Amino acid sequence: MPIRTIIEPFRIKSVEPIRGTTRDERSRLIEASGYNLFLVASDAILIDLLTDSGTSAMSTEQWAAMMRGDESYASSPSFTRFRDSVQRIFGFRHVIPTHQGRAAERILFSVMCKKGNIVPNNTHFDTTRANCEFVGAIALDLPIPEAKEPARVHPFKGNMDTVQLSQVIEREGAKNIPLVMLTVTNNSGGGQPVSMANIRAVKEICRKHGIPLYIDACRFAENAYFIKLREPGYSEKSPREIAREMFAYADGCTMSAKKDGLANIGGFLCTNNDMLAQQEKDLLILTEGFPTYGGLAGRDLEAIAVGLNEALEEEYLKYRIASTAFLGNRVASEGVPIVQPPGGHAIYLDARAFLPHVPPAQFPGVALAVELYLEGGIRSVEIGTLMFGEHAKMDLVRLAIPRRVYTQSHIEYVVEVILDVWRRREKIRGYELIHQSPFLRHFTAQLRPIS
Numbered sequence: 001m002p003i004r005t006i007i008e009p010f011r012i013k014s015v016e017p018i019r020g021t022t023r024d025e026r027s028r029l030i031e032a033s034g035y036n037l038f039l040v041a042s043d044a045i046l047i048d049l050l051t052d053s054g055t056s057a058m059s060t061e062q063w064a065a066m067m068r069g070d071e072s073y074a075s076s077p078s079f080t081r082f083r084d085s086v087q088r089i090f091g092f093r094h095v096i097p098t099h100q101g102r103a104a105e106r107i108l109f110s111v112m113c114k115k116g117n118i119v120p121n122n123t124h125f126d127t128t129r130a131n132c133e134f135v136g137a138i139a140l141d142l143p144i145p146e147a148k149e150p151a152r153v154h155p156f157k158g159n160m161d162t163v164q165l166s167q168v169i170e171r172e173g174a175k176n177i178p179l180v181m182l183t184v185t186n187n188s189g190g191g192q193p194v195s196m197a198n199i200r201a202v203k204e205i206c207r208k209h210g211i212p213l214y215i216d217a218c219r220f221a222e223n224a225y226f227i228k229l230r231e232p233g234y235s236e237k238s239p240r241e242i243a244r245e246m247f248a249y250a251d252g253c254t255m256s257a258k259k260d261g262l263a264n265i266g267g268f269l270c271t272n273n274d275m276l277a278q279q280e281k282d283l284l285i286l287t288e289g290f291p292t293y294g295g296l297a298g299r300d301l302e303a304i305a306v307g308l309n310e311a312l313e314e315e316y317l318k319y320r321i322a323s324t325a326f327l328g329n330r331v332a333s334e335g336v337p338i339v340q341p342p343g344g345h346a347i348y349l350d351a352r353a354f355l356p357h358v359p360p361a362q363f364p365g366v367a368l369a370v371e372l373y374l375e376g377g378i379r380s381v382e383i384g385t386l387m388f389g390e391h392a393k394m395d396l397v398r399l400a401i402p403r404r405v406y407t408q409s410h411i412e413y414v415v416e417v418i419l420d421v422w423r424r425r426e427k428i429r430g431y432e433l434i435h436q437s438p439f440l441r442h443f444t445a446q447l448r449p450i451s
């Protein structure tokens, strides 16, 4: 009988202690932080599931590569290795390094969009929406209808609604739509994948109207693996082959290498358009740095060059997707409402269904995230009314799993804490805002419990 247990495909060489706190301590700390988990010191967090971004454990190969980092200001071999690694997977002509994903977004929208333009996406991530709106363009979300029902199971819930996309283009005119984007996987929509068929269909619509298609590629490897698992015709293909096909339909991409680059910092912007690339590089020099480092150290470029390839290794992806699904399926089997099916990098608790007595205006996602911290020192993040204001279609609490960081027993601990909070959910109250910033307010907002 073959062994069925899926194990972490690595062993641990260096360990980092994590510190437990008492409930009283956590209660004081969260109050002092205005009930905003971003503002709690990370050494007072036991299991940090705030984000999978920049929180990966690097491999021995990545650390070794970092020692090769050439810190020359211009045209270093580290850049050549980085560019070659990106091009072998993504296939675009121009590779522009940036310090992280949002820098790539800012440059892309500054160069391609003007006031009043519309940028459709399956769902814009918060930084994507903010950067798009910052240049006066309208960030339009066009997820398929199934994506709006958290409990609905669909293999590719990250897909874009292609009927709506065509209607928007007919109504607004192609000249007002400088680009269409697809976010793989769809983070704000529950970490759900986009199918190859959907990428192809979106590309076909874009091609018909002469609109470039860009992919927000942060979790491209996880998306490729979901295609392998779920889409007919792809089970025999490697994640790398699938990724290559995904990007072959696109004209460019933005990437935060802090996710499927398995790096702690970095990103890039790619395009096949020579003229745009020139404008983007000019802007890069103004704010990020010379086009062969773009705000990164040579050693960061090396870590990304290796990490992108490791993220496509099948044994790694198999463990990664299984570990996330284990967490989701265990809590769902006890009745906890989650976005179904479990996503690639995170589990999303449906806070509106978890706390039906807390209306969206009282931030049910914040209320639930605070309880997970109080109960077990777990940090998660609200993706809902606090993050998106009136655009929020759901109130979710995301438990994002850092890559190669936590073990199975950590995940089992998280299950236990969620179930304890679930059992006393009726006693949980809502929150009100006492301070907010004009952009990306969730990072610094201050709240208090409603008495």
Ligand SMILES: Cc1ncc(COP(=O)(O)O)c(C=O)c1O
Binding pocket: 053, 100, 101, 102, 103, 125, 127, 128, 183, 187, 188, 216, 218, 256, 257, 258, 266, 267
């Ligand atoms: C889908 C998506 N796009 C863009 C970004 C922005 O990347 P960064 O945090 O590197 O600026 C993120 C980050 O979480 C993301 O999940």
